[in-house]
Amino acid sequence: MKLELRMPFRPMLVALCLLPLFASPLRAQGIGIEWEIVNRFAPFQALSTTRDGGNVGDRGMAVGLFETYGMADGETVGEWHARFIADHGRMTSPYEAFLRAPLGELHWDPDKAEHRAELLKFVKEEDGDDTYIYARVWAVDEDGERLTTGQCDWNVTFAPWPCAEEVPIKMQLRGATLRVTRGATEAVDYLEPEHLVIVGIGDSYATGEGNPDVPARWKTSDTQSAADQGVKWFTRFWNYHTLPDRRWIDDRCHRSFFSHQSLTALKLASDDPHRFVTFLHYACTGAEIFDGMIAPQYQSWEEEERRYVPYAQVNAAVRELCTGPLRLRPNSAGFANREYHPVTQTELRNITNYYEFHRRPQAKTTLYRDTRLRPDDPFDRNVLRGVRGYYGNAYPWSGLMDCPLARLRVPDYLFLSAGGNDIGFADIVRYFLLPADGLSDLEATLAYPDVCPGVPYQNSDEYSSIRRHCLRSAGGIWPNASDLIQGRYVGGATPFVGGMDQRYTLFFNVLQRRLRVAPGQIVMTQYPDPLRTEAPTSDACDPLTEVERAAVFGAPADVVDALSPWEGVRTAIPSLIGRNWPLNLTQEEAQNVLGQFDDLRAVLAETATARGVDMVCDTRDAFVGYGWWQGEHLNFPNAVLKGAPEWWNARDWDPFPHIGPGQGRAIRTANDSVMVQPHHKTALTAPVHPNLTGHGLIADIVFDHLSASDGPPN
Known part of the structure; x- marks a missing residue:
C-alpha cells in the first residue's frame, strides 16, 4: 500500500512572531x-x-x-x-x-x-x-x-x-x-501547549514483542510439497520474502510502534488539541529488573560481541532527560568512567544480597550475574570490560547515572511493565507446553527449562521426566519460580535472598532517586490473563479466587495435533527427538500456569500500592473474552492438506487483523509468532505476548485510568 502524506492546509509555512506575554488572554x-x-x-x-x-x-x-x-x-x-x-x-x-x-x-x-x-x-x-x-x-x-x-x-x-x-x-x-x-x-x-514527556520502561510486554513494524510476508504454501515438509516449511527462509536489516524500531530490543505504551502515548496526544507528547521508549524484550532495567542486559540472540544492550534502561533515560552534563564522581574514585555511580544506601534501604537478584541463575548466564550496581564491580571487571572493545570503550558499564536535579527534565509519566522475566515466565510456559514424560535425561536437559514452577504447580507425577528434571535443578543453584517470587534461603552470613517484593522496592527506589518521579507518576500495568474463560468477581488488585483460577480453557492431554496453535514450538525442536511430542496446554496445566503467575501479580499489586505507585490493576482482566483458542488461522496454513478447514496459503496471513469482542485472541500463539517474525533467533520470542488487539485493550484501560485522574502529580 502506498501511503500518501498530504498537507491539509495551504502549502505556505507561516512563522509565528512572538509578542510580549500577557498575564491573561x-x-x-x-x-x-x-x-x-x-x-x-x-x-x-x-x-x-x-x-x-x-x-x-x-x-x-x-x-x-x-x-x-x-x-x-x-x-x-x-x-x-x-x-x-x-x-x-x-x-x-x-x-x-x-x-x-x-x-x-x-x-x-x-x-x-x-x-x-x-x-x-x-x-x-x-x-x-x-x-x-x-x-x-x-x-x-x-x-x-x-x-x-x-x-x-x-x-x-x-x-x-x-x-x-x-x-x-x-x-x-x-x-x-x-x-x-x-x-x-x-x-x-x-x-x-501542554507538553507531556512520557518515558516507557520495561520488558517484552512493554516493547510490543510479536508485533514488528515490518512483519513477515509469506509466499504461497498451497502445494503438496509444503504439506510434506510440515512445520519445517516455516523455518526455511526461501519460503518468505527477504526482510530488511531492521524489522522493529529497534531490532535489538524488538521495540514496536504497536506497544501499548506507544499506543497510550499516542492516544494521550490525540485526546487534547492543545497537547504535545514526547514519548521516549526504552523497554527491551527479555529485560529483568536486574538484567536490563538497572544493569546492562544480556541477550543470547545477538552476535557474541553485541550480547549486551549498551545502557541499562534507567541510565538511558537519565542521560537523555538530563539537559546538561551528568553528575560526575570525584577524581579520587579512581575509575575510568566517572558518569557512573554506585547505588546509594537510600536506594538499598537495608536490602542485602541484592546482587543475587541479577539474572535468574541458570547455566548460560551464571558467570555474568554478579553485579553490585557500582562501577568496577565483579560483573564489570569479569564481563563488561571485555565487551566494551566492540563499542569503542564507551559502554556498557555497571553502576547508575545521575543528573543534577536542576538539569533533569522530570518525565510527566513513567510507563512500566516489569517482573515476568524475573520469575522466568517463558520457562514456565515452556514447562507446561512440552511433554511431561518419556524423555531421556539428555533430552530433558536440552529441552526442559532452567527454571521450573514452584512445587505446588509442578507435574504431580513424581516419577515423570519433568519432575525428575526439576528435582535435579532444585539440588543445584537454580531456584524455582516460587522461590524467585517469595525469596529463598541460600546459607552463609546473609542467608535470605529477597523475593519480588524486594526487587520491586529497590527498583521503585532507583526510579524515584534517578528520574525524580513521584510514586504517582509511575504508571504500572498488571499483567493480563489470556487463560480464563469467565469474567472475574474479585477486585482486580487482589489474587484470583480458587474458582476463578479453575475457569480456564484446556486442550486434550497427550494428543499430537497437527492443528494445534502451539505446533510452532516444533520448529525449534530437532525432529529426531520431538516428532511425536504432544504440544498443548491442558486445563490442569493452564490452571497451574495461571496460579503461578497470579502469585507474582499479587506481590506486584501489593508492593506497588504500598509505595503509592499508580498501579493499573484492571489490565489483569483485559483479555477475558479474547482467549488464545479463539479466532481464525489457529493452525499452520499447510495443515489444511491434513484436514484443517480454514486456509491454504501462508501469503494470506494478516499479522494485524481487527478483532472484536468474542471474535478472536488477544495474544500470539506459537504459530502466530512463527508466522509474524520467522527467523531462528526471533520465531519463538513472541508466544503468550499481546498481539495488536491485546495491546489496544491494555492501552484503552490505561488511558481511561489516567483520564479519570487530574493529570500527572507534580
Whole structure:
C-alpha cells in the first residue's frame, strides 16, 4: 500500500512572531481565537526524510502522519484499528516505509542505541527559541462559532487573510502570543501547549514483542510439497520474502510502534488539541529488573560481541532527560568512567544480597550475574570490560547515572511493565507446553527449562521426566519460580535472598532517586490473563479466587495435533527427538500456569500500592473474552492438506487483523509468532505476548485510568 502524506492546509509555512506575554488572554467582544496542534506526537516530527539527515521535521510528513495515525476524539484503540483498515486496506506501522526502503531515519538510532537529537530537542531544549511545533488557528465570533466572512489581520501573516480560513503556523513549544483583528475589533491570546514527556520502561510486554513494524510476508504454501515438509516449511527462509536489516524500531530490543505504551502515548496526544507528547521508549524484550532495567542486559540472540544492550534502561533515560552534563564522581574514585555511580544506601534501604537478584541463575548466564550496581564491580571487571572493545570503550558499564536535579527534565509519566522475566515466565510456559514424560535425561536437559514452577504447580507425577528434571535443578543453584517470587534461603552470613517484593522496592527506589518521579507518576500495568474463560468477581488488585483460577480453557492431554496453535514450538525442536511430542496446554496445566503467575501479580499489586505507585490493576482482566483458542488461522496454513478447514496459503496471513469482542485472541500463539517474525533467533520470542488487539485493550484501560485522574502529580 502506498501511503500518501498530504498537507491539509495551504502549502505556505507561516512563522509565528512572538509578542510580549500577557498575564491573561484578552478577547475583544465579537472576535476570538481558537487553535489546535496538528502534529501532537513528537516521534513523527523527529523523522528525517533523507539518509543524510536533511528535511528533519518536514511539516507535510509530520502533519500527514498524525492525520493518518492519530486517534479521533473518544475513539478506542480497537475502533481506530478498524477505521485504519477500512481506510487503507491493512494495518501498517507509520515506520514501515522507513524500515523497508529506507526513506530516511527514524527517531531512534539503533547503532548508537539512543534517540536522535531531533526528538531529544523537545526535552533538552523545551523552552528554546528554535524548538517548534505545528499548529493551525482560526477566528471565531463571541459564541465560539467560526467566522465566515471578512478579512482578518493576523500578526503572523504578511497580508490580510480570509477570516473563514485557518492559518497554518509554526510556533514555539513553550508557547506564544497571537493577535487577530477584524475591522475595529481585536483579540489577543497566549497559546500555551501542554507538553507531556512520557518515558516507557520495561520488558517484552512493554516493547510490543510479536508485533514488528515490518512483519513477515509469506509466499504461497498451497502445494503438496509444503504439506510434506510440515512445520519445517516455516523455518526455511526461501519460503518468505527477504526482510530488511531492521524489522522493529529497534531490532535489538524488538521495540514496536504497536506497544501499548506507544499506543497510550499516542492516544494521550490525540485526546487534547492543545497537547504535545514526547514519548521516549526504552523497554527491551527479555529485560529483568536486574538484567536490563538497572544493569546492562544480556541477550543470547545477538552476535557474541553485541550480547549486551549498551545502557541499562534507567541510565538511558537519565542521560537523555538530563539537559546538561551528568553528575560526575570525584577524581579520587579512581575509575575510568566517572558518569557512573554506585547505588546509594537510600536506594538499598537495608536490602542485602541484592546482587543475587541479577539474572535468574541458570547455566548460560551464571558467570555474568554478579553485579553490585557500582562501577568496577565483579560483573564489570569479569564481563563488561571485555565487551566494551566492540563499542569503542564507551559502554556498557555497571553502576547508575545521575543528573543534577536542576538539569533533569522530570518525565510527566513513567510507563512500566516489569517482573515476568524475573520469575522466568517463558520457562514456565515452556514447562507446561512440552511433554511431561518419556524423555531421556539428555533430552530433558536440552529441552526442559532452567527454571521450573514452584512445587505446588509442578507435574504431580513424581516419577515423570519433568519432575525428575526439576528435582535435579532444585539440588543445584537454580531456584524455582516460587522461590524467585517469595525469596529463598541460600546459607552463609546473609542467608535470605529477597523475593519480588524486594526487587520491586529497590527498583521503585532507583526510579524515584534517578528520574525524580513521584510514586504517582509511575504508571504500572498488571499483567493480563489470556487463560480464563469467565469474567472475574474479585477486585482486580487482589489474587484470583480458587474458582476463578479453575475457569480456564484446556486442550486434550497427550494428543499430537497437527492443528494445534502451539505446533510452532516444533520448529525449534530437532525432529529426531520431538516428532511425536504432544504440544498443548491442558486445563490442569493452564490452571497451574495461571496460579503461578497470579502469585507474582499479587506481590506486584501489593508492593506497588504500598509505595503509592499508580498501579493499573484492571489490565489483569483485559483479555477475558479474547482467549488464545479463539479466532481464525489457529493452525499452520499447510495443515489444511491434513484436514484443517480454514486456509491454504501462508501469503494470506494478516499479522494485524481487527478483532472484536468474542471474535478472536488477544495474544500470539506459537504459530502466530512463527508466522509474524520467522527467523531462528526471533520465531519463538513472541508466544503468550499481546498481539495488536491485546495491546489496544491494555492501552484503552490505561488511558481511561489516567483520564479519570487530574493529570500527572507534580
